[in-house]
Amino acid sequence: MTALLLSVHVLAAIVLIGPIAVAASLFPRYARTEPDSGAPRLLHRICRGYALAGLAVPVFGLATALQMGVVADPWLLISIGLTLIAAALLALVILPAQSAMLTEPVAATAKRLTMTTEIFNLIWAAVVVLMIVRPGSSTGA
Template structure:
């Protein structure tokens, strides 16, 4: 059962977090282009599409920690330091996405004042947090179960 839960956890991370990471990274340059050409409907459409991808896959991404907890529980590693740090970083990444990235994207899509450079910084923070969690999940420092 643990292998099944782990497989679903990893697949969910790839399928859900991957698109958010890519779309969020593409958004700031697309926003700069849209701000340079405010009458360009194609640029505005690109922003709407990228923002929708981020919102939808962020919601789908909720299954990643759900299956992660189930996997960790089955493996008996819920108290491991590497997992606790990963959980904290995952929560922080979710907070950055929900409180900083998505609202700034919404503002730009709706034509309200927002700074694409600041959004790029928040997006970079989100991506760095996820990259760190990914490394921790692979390396599992101090783990006796592999790696």
């Protein structure tokens, strides 16, 4: 059962979080340079839709952690905290800024959005490293 849960968790992360990372990264450029092309709306729709579906990632991650008995491990607690920060950035900063830029593309907003999106992506990179290295485990460094 652990292998199945872990497989679904990893696949969901790749298939659901990956598109958000790419679309959110591309959005500021297209919103600034090609606001009437339809690309910004599509990228925003991808971010918004995949954000909801992306809730499956922590759900299956927590189920996997419970199955493995690692819920109290520091690497997992840090990963959960980082995931919450990334989710908050997406829901409270990135998606609202994208919505605002769809109606009025402002260069200053695009710069802030780019920076926030880069932070969002770096957080996910840190979570992936923690999931792979798992400090203190037999597979850790």
